[in-house]
Amino acid sequence: MIQTAVILSTGDELTTGKVVDTNSAFIADRLFTVGVKVAAVLKVGDDREKLLWAMHQGSELGDIIIGTGGLGPTADDLTTELVAEFLGKKLITNQAVADSLKKRFEARAIAWTPNNLKQACFPDGAMIIPNPVGTAPGFRVTMRQGKSLIWLSGVPQEMIAMFNETVMPWITTERGKDSEIFSCTFKIHGLTESKLDDLVKPVDLGPQHKLSFRAHYPDLTLRLTASGGNGEENGFVERCKQIRRILGTYIYAEGDVALEEKVGQLLMEKNQTLALAESCTGGLISHRITRIAGSSAYYYGGAVTYSNEAKVKFLGVKPATLEKYGAVSEQTALEMSRGIREKTGASVGLSVTGIAGPSGGTPEKPVGTVWISLAQPNNHEARQFQFHGERERVILGTSQAALNWLRLALLE
């Protein structure tokens, strides 16, 4: 029975920081969907001792080891040899794999060198895992106590294909029916992590339920998971409802949905179009909106009016307003949102103007002071916000607050 896994990501490029390891996150995510718990991810370089250490630890902690990397033909590719050593098995050349490798090389007119034969050697008794994308196949071997060790190419594209086509079906079969897992992710805006923690404390969690938090500014995520057996679904659904009741519109989306995606969905649903007038966010809101494929259906465009002159020329802000109240003021924000809405004919005009820092702050308007304004058919309003931290944080926080206000306005 496969309940826990240990993932081994190997290669010097990982321990010297040259490459970010995305393989382990991919594998962990896939395992999560079938209820296999990842006990640990171990990353080591192309080093004999450390690789053996990692295999040993993996076989202690997990029911399966899934390793990636080091299956290539060069001298620093040690994996297969060390797995055989670790298991006390011989290396055997697989003739079918050797023949197919040779054919592949011939077809591409690449010279065949003896070290390529290395990729056709596997520990005795290994099941071959085909590599539909590259040259090196992977393999699965049985360890003591019926545990399994699976090794895949370290090239993400190859690893993904091997995992999806061979490993995942095998694991799913092994796991059987009674391992179902339920999971729901809530994306939150408007609460701190500790306030959120407080609010969801009354949710009655059984031993098989787990609530986890993740704050990745400006995003805050709450996830409820339930692992267990039959009949669990009802209890899970009930708890999700309870969380929705408690958090209400603090939840901006469920699942892996970005705030700008949610806003796009609402604009589509309500058949509205958007135009933006950005000052301190310098184009970030526009970039976030247009990251989403299909945004041209509801996004008209906008102006990044970084200078006062641009505010006057593109948006029709009155020079007297800028003179009297300053660029960061309720009046300017209102004229900006009205201006962009009128110039473009979009249903909603959204404007932001503020002081992102590090300079430009005053005692009355410190760094982080931001005015956001929304111009809609029956509503024209500006609100003041105060952000904290460094320039990038102020810019990011402003973009999030503006998109969230727009979301709430569209929900009304």
Added chain:
Amino acid sequence: MIQTAVILSTGDELTTGKVVDTNSAFIADRLFTVGVKVAAVLKVGDDREKLLWAMHQGSELGDIIIGTGGLGPTADDLTTELVAEFLGKKLITNQAVADSLKKRFEARAIAWTPNNLKQACFPDGAMIIPNPVGTAPGFRVTMRQGKSLIWLSGVPQEMIAMFNETVMPWITTERGKDSEIFSCTFKIHGLTESKLDDLVKPVDLGPQHKLSFRAHYPDLTLRLTASGGNGEENGFVERCKQIRRILGTYIYAEGDVALEEKVGQLLMEKNQTLALAESCTGGLISHRITRIAGSSAYYYGGAVTYSNEAKVKFLGVKPATLEKYGAVSEQTALEMSRGIREKTGASVGLSVTGIAGPSGGTPEKPVGTVWISLAQPNNHEARQFQFHGERERVILGTSQAALNWLRLALLE
């Protein structure tokens, strides 16, 4: 003497594949520059047993442990408590940290809840590592055999600030003089990794020199490091010169400088101003330019003309041009850059128009087709580019190509 490190990345979001761990790659990269070898990276979830296991393994394998994550105020943040347990030390409230946290909450009018006090508790004898970006400070404690354990916030932005401001200077001092490492980072645009590899092959590297590559789209970085003793500096300087001779303007900057920062420096130096007309990049170039503090000195602003109507209204593109050649064409790009330059009076007008995908491509103009145009006092030109991959990659690649062209034009 710090020779080896073990990095611990912790949090359920890592072992469930919800998030890719970039922290360990960042830390490994920084440690590499000062010659500290990473023995292993261990990732475990918010789980008592596994966290203690990881600390134990780390203290066996490394001279220092650097951990991230689990310093937050919520129930699943176990780190500090477990470190104290692991070391057999008491948890002590640091009054200065508690006061500063309370002040921070007051200043932002956020309700203070008792669980926030958790972030002011540290194992007895710990040195506090300030968190200049977020709430939770980190700490450093001494383990047996003079080994050290360092723990930082898991939020990348906070971790980076804490690492750069406090941890790195401490490690550098500890490593002492005879481990001096010279390192130079070249930021590259316009070469593939393998082409770059080919070009720098003739550089005569001694045994103490190492060239490493890092491709993190759209950035390509080449790093020369020399570890060794005295008198090494001269040889190092000579090799840097050789690399500069070979790569010329493919190097857009040296050190940790973003392309948009370099462009900003050049605009300042040349006393020029910039205005942007973006279509397919949707505001990303504008966002990148304004990420840089002080950009209001040279950035006028711009238009995100996502619809044809916006191109006509904001930039004066002729409807006949759009009709005849289409929005993604040399003629439209030229009219956009001229339009934004004339409307704003900026010295340089830069425009982009293209097909970011996934839809909108045709056999003649496939997804990834982009026209970029530059309007300068004595030059008005448009160039076609072809990008590959998904929407975000096309958008990012376009922004990089546009900024790089602007850089080269400013250098002329």
